[in-house]
Structures are given as structure tokens and as C-alpha cells.
Amino acid sequence: DSGVTQTPKHLITATGQRVTLRCSPRSGDLSVYWYQQSLDQGLQFLIQYYNGEERAKGNILERFSAQQFPDLHSELNLSSLELGDSALYFCASSVSAGASYEQYFGPGTRLTVT
Amino acid sequence: AQTVTQSQPEMSVQEAETVTLSCTYDTSESDYYLFWYKQPPSRQMILVIRQEAYKQQNATENRFSVNFQKAAKSFSLKISDSQLGDAAMYFCAYRSPIYGGSQGNLIFGKGTKLSVKP
Numbered sequence: 451d452s453g454v455t456q457t458p459k460h461l462i463t464a465t466g467q468r469v470t471l472r473c474s475p476r477s478g479d480l481s482v483y484w485y486q487q488s489l490d491q492g493l494q495f496l497i498q499y500y501n502g503e504e505r506a507k508g509n510i511l512e513r514f515s516a517q518q519f520p521d522l523h524s525e526l527n528l529s530s531l532e533l534g535d536s537a538l539y540f541c542a543s544s545v546s547a548g549a550s551y552e553q554y555f556g557p558g559t560r561l562t563v564t
Numbered sequence: 565a566q567t568v569t570q571s572q573p574e575m576s577v578q579e580a581e582t583v584t585l586s587c588t589y590d591t592s593e594s595d596y597y598l599f600w601y602k603q604p605p606s607r608q609m610i611l612v613i614r615q616e617a618y619k620q621q622n623a624t625e626n627r628f629s630v631n632f633q634k635a636a637k638s639f640s641l642k643i644s645d646s647q648l649g650d651a652a653m654y655f656c657a658y659r660s661p662i663y664g665g666s667q668g669n670l671i672f673g674k675g676t677k678l679s680v681k682p
Contacts, residue, residue, distance in 0.1 A: 452608070483669060483670075485670070492672060492673075492674050493655065493670075493672035493675075495669040495670060495671070498669055506669055508669060538607060540609060542609075548661070550597065550616075550661070552611060552614065553611075555601075555609035557606075557607065557608055558607055558608075558609075560607075
């Protein structure tokens with residue numbers, strides 16, 4: 451158990467819908483990362499937050515957005531869902547934003563778009 | 565942009581034997597971090613081992629060790645005394661110390677699926 455929690459574990463929804471994925475980092479961790487794992491694209495970095503502020507952006511679609519709240523939990527919002535958005539979404543956390551700090555991954559949320 | 569390549573989609577090893585998983589990367593940076601992550605059927609991403617590019621000594625964690633060849637941009641993972649629980653997908657990952665855009669975050673290879681035969 452990494453100490454990072456993600457809810458829900460599984461999510462099934464229809465095309466065009468909007469969903470919210472939630473992540474709670476390890477106690478004391480200030481930085482949160484979101485990754486997408488799909489069969490087509492593999493593991494891709496989406497976005498990073500540090501202490502409530504966006505720090506870095508990766509291959510995140512405009513239909514996707516995220517935020518980190520004052521209690522440091524983070525939410526990833528996916529809207530206008532398409533079949534290709536079906537994937538495993540991971541959240542990871544680290545003590546700080548520096549590259550030397552290890553990232554600890556949550557168990558992931560499996561999103562299925564039908 | 566940095567890239568990570570794992571040329572072996574699948575590997576197989578006999579229990580108690582040794583297996584080496586290959587990884588190469590492309591970068592123009594001199595300072596960076598390299599990682600191997602394990603993803604068992606549970607889908608949990610588990611950090612196996614890390615290597616700082618400035619360190620010449622190869623990292624070791626129990627039965628797991630790496631062969632880091634900086635000039636060749638190669639970072640292989642050796643698993644000794646393989647156990648059934650080692651069966652998983654293994655991902656090689658690169659991390660730049662530079663912030664901004666997608667830099668400073670993990671860049672993953674496509675993965676190698678390791679099977680362990682009893």
C-alpha cells in the first residue's frame with residue numbers, strides 16, 4: 451500500500467458524459483501527478499500540481515482539467531468523454547516537486563467509456 | 565524530447581534463474597534520473613529501483629540490480645533468483661530535473677511483460 455488513495459476504483463459511463471476522479475496523496479506529500487495508461491498510448495503524464503498550483507502540463511486534452519484543493523487532495527475532471535478516453539488513470543504523489551523526490555502511485559481508476 | 569525504448573515486449577524466465585530486461589533512452593541532458601517500475605496484475609505501480617545519472621555505481625535493491633551505461637544510454641534491469649511473484653509488466657522510466665512542460669516528470673517505455681515459469 452503506497453498511501454495514495456484513488457476513488458472510484460472503477461467507472462463505467464457513456465460517451466459525451468463528464469466524470470470526476472479523486473486522489474488523496476500520502477500524508478505530508480505536497481505534489482500530485484496524474485498519468486493515463488491506455489493500450490494505444492502507454493503510460494503518459496497528464497498534469498502536475500504542487501501545493502495547490504499547477505506546476506507542469508503534459509499530454510492533457512483540453513476536455514480534461516484538474517485541480518488541487520487546500521487539503522491537498524486532487525480531482526481530475528474528464529468531460530465530453532469519447533471511447534478513446536477509456537484507460538487506467540493513476541495519481542501519484544511526492545513530498546515535493548523536485549525530480550529527486552520519488553513518486554508513489556495510487557491503485558488507479560479504471561474508466562470505461564461505452 | 566526524451567524517449568524511452570524497451571525493445572523486449574515479452575520475456576520469460578525459469579524460477580530461480582536470472583533475467584535481464586533492456587532499456588535504452590534518448591536525451592541531451594547530462595543530469596537525470598532513471599527508474600524501473602513493476603506493475604503486477606493488480607495494476608499497482610511499484611517502484612523497483614532508481615538510478616541517478618551522476619552516480620557511477622550501479623544501484624542494487626536485494627535481488628534487483630541495474631547496469632547503467634551512461635555513454636550508451638542504456639539502463640538494464642537484472643533480476644536474480646527469479647520468483648513467481650516477479651511476474652509482471654516492467655516499465656523503464658526517465659525523469660528530467662528540469663521543470664516546465666512535460667519535463668521533470670516520468671517518461672515511460674512501453675513495458676516488458678515478464679513471465680516466470682515454475
